[in-house]
Amino acid sequence: MISLQNVTKRYGAFKAIQSISLNIKPGEIHGIIGSSGAGKSTLLRMMNLLEKPDDGDVIINNKKINHLKGKEIRNIRQSLGMIFQGFHLVGNKTVFDNVAVSLEIAKIAKKNRTERVMESLRFVGLEAYKDKYPRQLSGGQKQRVAIARAIVNNPSVLLCDEPTSSLDPTTTMEILEVLKQINQQLNVTIIIVSHEMEVIRSLSERVTVMEDGQIYEVVEIEPTGVNKSKKGAATFVEQLKSGGDSNPS
Numbered sequence: 001m002i003s004l005q006n007v008t009k010r011y012g013a014f015k016a017i018q019s020i021s022l023n024i025k026p027g028e029i030h031g032i033i034g035s036s037g038a039g040k041s042t043l044l045r046m047m048n049l050l051e052k053p054d055d056g057d058v059i060i061n062n063k064k065i066n067h068l069k070g071k072e073i074r075n076i077r078q079s080l081g082m083i084f085q086g087f088h089l090v091g092n093k094t095v096f097d098n099v100a101v102s103l104e105i106a107k108i109a110k111k112n113r114t115e116r117v118m119e120s121l122r123f124v125g126l127e128a129y130k131d132k133y134p135r136q137l138s139g140g141q142k143q144r145v146a147i148a149r150a151i152v153n154n155p156s157v158l159l160c161d162e163p164t165s166s167l168d169p170t171t172t173m174e175i176l177e178v179l180k181q182i183n184q185q186l187n188v189t190i191i192i193v194s195h196e197m198e199v200i201r202s203l204s205e206r207v208t209v210m211e212d213g214q215i216y217e218v219v220e221i222e223p224t225g226v227n228k229s230k231k232g233a234a235t236f237v238e239q240l241k242s243g244g245d246s247n248p249s
């Protein structure tokens with residue numbers, strides 16, 4: 001699965017990630033939480049080399065990938081789907097064509113694309129929306145399209161960077177339910193970055209709490225709901241361990 005060994009990322013003189021080591025277990029839902037600027041997105045983006053580490057290794061299925069280039073990285077990325085806060089859909093393509101893009105990049109023959117796209121759209125409940133354009137969809141529907149695009153290549157891992165941060169609470173819970181189904185029914189390992197305790201708490205089995213580019217603690221939890229949303233690494237750990245009932249402030 002994914003393993004980071006002593007990875008460091010610098011932006012100029014600033015160390016955004018400071019010698020982090022982390023093993024993601026196959027099949028788990030792994031949350032990454034921390035305050036703004038803690039390094040969550042950078043850590044996630046190093047897992048598929050959207051950011052390259054300056055030091056240390058990114059290892060996928062026992063293979064160091066950080067020195068790979070071009071085509072080899074593209075091949076690895078096909079097994080690592082990714083979704084973002086801003087959906088990143090192509091405005092002048094239909095829902096169907098947005099999902100098909102992943103198959104085009106993977107050089108899947110045209111005749112084999114339709115069935116796979118429709119299967120993905122069915123999974124996220126958007127079969128009937130295949131001919132719509134992104135501007136005709138709600139935020140939650142756009143994220144479902146992005147999820148369909150991310151799973152259409154049958155990835156073993158789905159990287160989620162603040163996937164619900166621009167959605168209302170009800171839509172957030174619907175998207176989290178879709179992610180849970182992807183984990184359970186398609187056996188996809190999920191790594192989810194969020195600054196929202198409720199999101200992380202309701203989904204994750206293990207949570208990496210980050211602070212200042214480092215791991216503050218990795219916490220094992222029973223995924224359930226929580227209503228608190230406070231800041232600071234110590235508070236995150238306390239809420240995770242207490243089941244969200246503490247009020248440390």
Ligand SMILES: Nc1ncnc2c1ncn2[C@@H]1O[C@H](COP(=O)(O)OP(=O)(O)OP(=O)(O)O)[C@@H](O)[C@H]1O
Pocket residue numbers: 011016034035036037038039040041042043195
């Ligand atoms: N391309 C970049 N150039 C310079 N600094 C960067 C760059 N990307 C990130 N940083 C800095 O690295 C640190 C970590 O950023 P990152 O986006 O990983 O944090 P985060 O925990 O995801 O924060 P947020 O929740 O606000 O998105 C921040 O201080 C950020 O300003």
